[in-house]
Structures are given as C-alpha cells and as structure tokens.
Amino acid sequence: MIGTLRTVVLDAPDIKSLAAFYTELAGLHEHYADDEWITLKAADGTRLGFQSAPDLVPPRWPDPAYPQQMHLDLRVPDLAAAIEHAVKLGATRLPRGDENYAVLADPAGHPFCLCLGEVDSTTFADVAIDCASAGPLARFYSELLGLPVTWEGEGGAMISTEGRLPVIFQEIADYRAPQWPDPAHPQQYHLDVEVADVDAAEAQVLALGGTRLAGGGDNWRVYADPVGHPFCLVW
Template identity: 80%
Template sequence: MIGELKTVVLDTPDLKGLAGFYAELAGLVEHYADDEWILLKTADGTRIGFQRADDHVPPRWPDPAYPQQMHLDLRVPDMAAAVERAVELGATRLPGGGDTFTVLADPAGHPFCLCQADVDSVALADVAIDCEQAGPLARFYSELLGFPVTWEGEGGAMISKEGKLAVIFQEIAEHRAPRWPDPAYPQQFHLDVEVADVEEAEPKVLALGATRLPGEGDNWRVYADPAGHPFCLVW
C-alpha cells in the first residue's frame, strides 16, 4: 500500500446541481463546498467529490468516441422506485441494463448503475474504471491502494477490502483514454489518493507504471495510471 483511496471525483460544469443530485439520490451529506469543489460523504465516511469543469464534454455512452471512463454503481432496495426517483431528480435512462441493474446518466451525463440488492437504503457499491486490460490495471491499483485482487475473469477484475469502496475494472475494446488536460479527451472522473509523504510515494507510483502529468498545488500532484486515467496524490 502506497496510499489510501480518499475521494472519487466527478467533473461537472454545475457543481451545486450535480452534488445536489447525488445527495438526494444516495443520502449523501455535504462536508465542504466552495466555488470550485463540493465534497459529500456517506454515513460510513466514503467521500464523493465534484470538481468544477467549465469546458466539460459529457460522455455519450455507449458511443466509444465519448467514453464514460469511470462510473458509479449504487445498491438499491427497490429498483423500480429508485429508477423513478433518479429520473425525478434529473437522471436519464440509457440503453443496456438487465434484470438486476439499470443504466442511467446523471445530469452531467455521467453513466451510473442502480443495482438491486438486499439493502435497507441506497448505498454506494463501487467505482468502475474502463480499460483495455483489466488484470494489469487491477494489479496497479492493488499495489497503490493495498486492496487485494478479489476477482479476475473474462472482461474484468475487482479489488476490494472490508469497509472500503470497491474498485472494479471493466474491459472496453479500443478504450479511448483521457489525455488530461486536453478537454477533447476528458477524464470525466479521477481518484484522490492520500499519502503521508509525496516525495517518498512518487517514485513508487512511477515504478508501478504511473506517469507524472502537469499540474500540482500545495497539497496535490497529478499522475496518470497505466490506462491513462488521471489521479492525484494528496497529502
């Protein structure tokens, strides 16, 4: 383990609108807000962030030219009621889905899935990351986050740890990777990974196959994983 998965962050031109959508849909509570960033938390402390991106180009799933890059899966106790509520809040039904899950787009265009489960209320289940090869990317994040690979099979893989948000990797043929900060190839999502000492952590993530990207601040630096998805080391 190099760092801890701190926050899953979604890009949006409308911070308050998108944060409000997920707060209402999943019972998330606002923890922090300013003009560039809103942070929500679940009851168990899972953090979902919203980053202002005025030039955001939304996904057009399943169009491979406008990929989703990542998506959230939410467990729900009543699929029909949850879908109805999501649409009332501004979601749009998308093609796909099955007996146990429904695919929708949030108001910023990010796809997400509602998954039927034995739960009392809507709950975040995982974040899923698109890639061409799931196994190698799962092992990269396993080393980065200290989550074991708990499933690997045809078309995907998963890393998970008790009490933490699981991370799923799904294979997409000819995945069109982000080229951050180029808005024509948007990241859509990114992960913030908290480290104790960035100078100690950086050589380790680079050795795993990450790439340093432009951009840093007082307590963050930007990298890309081996599939091209940006992530930040924060401290």
C-alpha cells in the same frame, strides 16, 4: 500500499447542481464546498467530490466516440422505485439493464448503475474504471491502494477488502483513454489518494508505471495510471 482512496471525484460544469443530485439520490451530506469544489460524504464514509469543469465534454455512452472513463455502481433495495426517483431528480435512463440493474446518466452526463441489493437504503457498491486490459490495471491499483485482487476473469477484475469501497476494472473494446488536460479527451472522473509522504509515494507510483502530469498545489500532485486515467496524490 502507497495510499488510501480518499475521494471519487466527478467533473461537472455545474458542481452545485450535480452535488444536489447525488445528495438526494444517495442520502449524502455536504462536507466541504467552495466555488470550484464540493465534497459530499455518505454514512459509511465514502466521499464524492465535484470539481468545476466548465468545458466538460460529457460521455455519450454507449457511443464509442464519446466514451465514459469511470462510473459508479449503487445498491438499492427497490430497483423500480430507485429508477423513478433518479429520473425525477434529473437522471436519464440509458439502454441497458434487466430485472437486477439499470444504467442511467446523471445531469452532467456521467453514466451510473443502480443495482438491486439486500440493503435498507441506497449505498455505494463500487467505482468502475474502463480499460483495455483489466488484470494489469487492477494490479497497479492494488499496489497503489493496498486492496488485494479478489477477482480476475473474462472482461474484468476487482480489488476489494471489507470496509473499503471496491474498485472494478471493466474491459472495453477499442478503449479510448483520457489525455488530460486535453478537453477533447476528458478525464471525467479521477481518484484522490491520500498519502503520508508524497515524495516517497511518487517514487513508488513511477516505479509501478505511473506518470507524473503537470499540475499540483499545496497538498496535491497529479499523475496518470498506466492506462492514462489521471489521479491525485493528496496529503
């Protein structure tokens, strides 16, 4: 394990509006906020971050010319009621689903799934990352996050362990990777990974096939996974 998944971060032109949407959708509470960044926390400790991106080109799923890069899956006790609630909050229903799940877009255009589950209230099920080949990317993140590969099969893979947010890898035909910071190929999402020693962590990331990208601050550096998804090492 190089680090632990600290925050799933969504880009948005209006972070206050999008944070308010997820606060009401999933019963989150505000942990931190400034003009450029908001962090929300769930009761189980899952953290969502919202990063200001005024020029975000949102996904237009399922249009392959404007692909999604990641999405969130949420479990709900009553699918019809959850869909109605999400739409009232500003979500848009998208053309996929059945009696067990529905696909919607949040007010910034990021797709997400509501999945029927044996839960008492809305909870986060996983974060899903799009890619061309799931197995190799799952193994990269398994080493990065210290989560074992618990499923690998046709079309996808998953890394997970009890008490931590699972990460799913979803194979997409003709996958188009982000090319951060090129606004024509936006990241849309990224993961913040907390580490104890950033220099040692960086060496391990590079040895696994990651790439150092321009960008960083007092307690963060930017990298790309072998597919091109940016992520940050934070400390």
